[in-house]
Amino acid sequence: MFNKVLFPVVFTDQTEQMVGCLAGLSKSGVKEVLLFHVISISEIMEDRYANESYDEAMLEKWKSYLQDFGLKVEYKIVTGIPWIEIIDTAEKGNFSFILIGSHGSSFIDRLLLGSVAERVIQHAKVPVLIYKFKRDSVGGLVCQNIFERILFCTDFSSSSEKCIPYVENMLTNHNQRLIILHVQDLRNLRHVQPEKIEEFNRIDLERLDELKKHFERVGFKNVMTLLTTGYSISEILNYAATEDPTIIVVGKKGKTNLKEMLLGGVSQTLIHKSNKPVFLVE
The missing domain is CATH 3.40.50.620 (HUPs)
Structure with a gap:
């Protein structure tokens, strides 16, 4: 079974849907989740980052939500080059797969997926599950039947x-x-x-x-x-x-x-x- 999932957290309007996907994956055998947020070193150098308290509050909220589904959940915030930190954590942490979100099948999906996700997909040694956001979804266990x-x-x-x-x-x-x-x-x-x-x-x-x-x-x-x-x-x-x-x-x-x-x-x-x-x- 898939036991342990690494979820690189990017704070967007779709993040709640991704958390719902993690909750749904608990129905397919997932036991552990790491909510992993990387503060880009460029943001620190350019003095553009000032949301650490907000980030921690949201990660704590999602941790509590996922724990209600019987998942063992931790979160971690680090500073560095995002895709490198994600790859390094995935390889050292014995994760079953990395969960990443994508907007779907449009021409501009490559831009929406983002350069960080592209590099993670390209270089990851562990499998990557690319979840496609659902426009009409407002949360819930969106991935509970993903292997049906x-x-x-x-x-x-x-x-x-x-x-x-x-x-x-x-x-x-x-x-x-x-x-x-x-x-x-x-x-x-x-x-x-x-x-x-x-x-x-x-x-x-x-x-x-x-x-x-x-x-x-x-x-x-x-x-x-x-x-x-x-x-x-x-x-x-x-x-x-x-x-x-x-x-x-x-x-x-x-x-x-x-x-x-x-x-x-x-x-x-x-x-x-x-x-x-x-x-x-x-």
Whole structure:
């Protein structure tokens, strides 16, 4: 199970919704939360920071709220370079994942997500859950069913293999649905003969079936596999739009073993274009 979550706190209008997400995650096995706020060293140097008492009061308020859901909660305020402090804390604190918020699937989502979050996503060695803010939400347990319908996107790379134990940890009840999706990306098939493509399909269907049997053995009762051909981003987004998963699980690196976050690849594009939460694995 996911036991311990690091939540980097940025004081915005959406923070209450993120706290509600943490409360909802208590229903999925989360036991501990660290509310972690970094005062940027640039704010101190430019004498722009004067809200420490307010920050502490809000963190204490959210700590008390989350404790009512049986969570062990601590908060910490440090000064430094935010993304570096977050990464350092995540790696030293044995956290299950980092929770970060995003505004959704608009063209300017990259700007709204913020440079700190971008760097955390890019450099984190622990998984990152990117939660998409809901415009009509006014609080509450918004993440309590976040693992109800899981879309696991795999390209059978080592990065995708690392996703498997995290998907296993998302199992909380026997009513959950797991969809395992593999896309034969047309960009990789331009110069491939049709008979070779048929061979690829046969091999990948066998791989998908093996994954299905694996997840059934660990307890998933409703597992479906899907092999499609097209452009990975379009296929994943189209499938997510029609099947309405509650979360998308994807590896950060593809078969090239290069960080897609640096190349504008599948995982990065999903983070910005999907209106569904994305669970990103290093």
